[in-house]
Amino acid sequence: MAATLDIITSALLGIGVVFNALGVIGLLRFPDLYTRMHATTKATTFGSIFTSLAVIVYGLATFIGKSDTQYLTLAIHAFLAMGMLAFTNAVSAHALARAAHRSGQFPAQAVCDRLAEAKS
Amino acid sequence: MIPFLVTTGIAFVGYLILTAGSGTIGLWSPTELIMGIILAVVTGVLTRNFLCRSRDYRLLSPGRLLRLLVYVPGPFFIELTKANLDVAYRVITGRIRPGIIRVRSNLKTDLGIFMLANSITLTPGTLSVGIDEKTNDLFIHNINVGEGDEKKEYIESKDLFTLVNLPSWIRKIAERDREGEVS
Incomplete structure (x- = not known):
């Protein structure tokens, strides 16, 4: 039982770390603010969802095994953190992109820019 | 009165979730329950x-809440996974074709637009940059604009998602009161 739990949590942590690492690589590779934000805000949200899932699975499994309520609290708080992370990431990414476009940062290598056309 | 009750209820449920596992009445201790009620009422008075x-209480209806609870781990998570793999592929290979496109949302309420914009931003590869307040069209920065899409004046929002039709889910959650009726 404990070995299975270890394997599941390690797998979830592994997936999460891989996606977070891809976010960092994207930040270094991509040409402008918008594409970099794709890498950093989104890949890291997905990665952090998986690392939080590892905490939730560990907390719930230990709670069922030992019925110690502090593990239930751990799982619930990790779940809340996951939800908040997803929400604030989406809203702040939108705010950043909008602020950048309004202050004259236009996308590099873009094939089209309908927003700039709509403004002019 | 309704805003006060709604805010108090939500604050109390939030407090209960945060303190679950503290005692013996269900999962909570008596002190936490009493403290929760007091704090929820104070929050309700201050922030209603x-x-x-x-003044839009549509999300309080059980059917819509249930659909929302199915939507987030179901169709939304499928799209999230698919889109993340796509961006991972682009990070590794560097094959991008960025651009800002206009997307016709066909949604009418603020709540619907809000959910669609957030769903678009959270699925990687697409990022909402702006909104046309008159027509409720969204401006989306897409990391890989489809071949020929840059010539079209706008594209339909359901074409952004390949596996599941997320906009129709959002319409069911946030807008349509009854079958076929648009509010």
Whole structure:
């Protein structure tokens, strides 16, 4: 039982770390603010969802095994953190992109820019 | 009165979730329950006009809440996974074709637009940059604009998602009151 739990949590942590690492690589590779934000805000949200899932699975499994309520609290708080992370990431990414476009940062290598056309 | 009750209820449920596992009445201890009620009432009095500014209580109906609870781990998570793999591929290979496109949302309420914009931003590869307040069209920065899409004046929002039709889910959650009726 404990070995299975270890394997599941390690797998979830592994997936999460891989996606977070891809976010960092994207930040270094991509040409402008918008594409970099794709890498950093989104890949890291997905990665952090998986690392939080590892905490939730560990907390719930230990709670069922030992019925110690502090593990239930751990799982619930990790779940809340996951939800908040997803929400604030989406809203702040939108705010950043909008602020950048309004202050004259236009996308590099873009094939089209309908927003700039709509403004002019 | 309704804003006060709604805010108090939500604050109390939030407090209960945060303190689950503290005692013996269900999962909570008596002190936490009493403290939760007091704090929820204080929160309700102070912030009722912030949370319920639009006076739109549509999300309180059980059917819509249930659909929302199915939507987030179901169709939304499928799209999230698929899109993340796509961006991972582009990070590794560097094959991008960025551009800002206009997307016709066909949604009418603020709540619907809000959910669609957030769903678009959270699925990687697409990022909402702006909104046309008159027509409720969204401006989306897409990391890989489809071949020929840059010539079209706008594209339909359901074409952004390949596996599941997320906009129709959002319409069911946030807008349509009954079958076929648009509010």
